[in-house]
Amino acid sequence: MPENTPLILFVEDDPAVRSSVRRRLVFEGYRVETAESGPEALEKLGLGPDLVLLDVMLPGFDGFEVTERLRRFSQVPVLMLTARDTVPDRVTGLAIGADDYLVKPFAIEELLARIRALLRRARVGAAPVDGAPSGEGLGYADLRLDLGTREVFRGTTAIALSQREFDLLAYLLRNPRQVLNRDQIFAAVWGSDHMGESNIIDVNVKSLRQKLEVDGLPRLIQTVRGVGYALREG
Secondary structure (H helix, E strand, C coil): CCCCCCEEEEECCCHHHHHHHHHHHHHCCCEEEEECCHHHHHHHHHHCCCEEEEECCCCCCCHHHHHHHHCCCCCCCEEEEECCCCHHHHHHHHHCCCCEEEECCCCHHHHHHHHHHHHHHHHHHCCCHHHCCCCCEEEECCEEEECCCCEEEECCEEECCCHHHHHHHHHHHHCCCCCEEHHHHHHHHHCCCCCCCCCHHHHHHHHHHHHHCHHHCCCCEEEECCCEEEECCC
């Protein structure tokens, strides 16, 4: 395969799942490396994957710890795969840096759609958003977002966000004080490629709030009951 073909690191301890998904990914034209444990996953990050497909329940240490450790040195997109279908688990994964979360059992076509969306967003993220040069950004209250470098600050504190969280916050910052319904947010941030669960927006907002409300800072993303969310003070 050409060297510019996306490389996916697939971390899964179940050999049957690992083999079947790997075959399909290769059939779809991706390069694939596999790992069976948390420690092996971190070792293979040295190969420079374009995306990490990561099971949560792993030997050695789990996918949450893998994500937390890799986020110390890499912003590679992470798509978590797990049978743990609770909101706290999803929030935990997103809060430590996962970009998306897919519950097992899943349809392979949905998995492929999410992979394509994450890879496309990663390519966009490697260049200035909307053609913006480094230094051009968005702001509201004490919140600042740089579209070129994809950095976020709350006051003087740097906030590390996943790609999805960055896109969600950028959309809110482009529409300050406006009440945005879930359909608007979903279309702007997830687009037509995502076939996510109905509460995916709420889970991501909760994760984003946890990161932005550092040291007891006031909430800026307000819930508008029965409608959606608004970026506003008070």
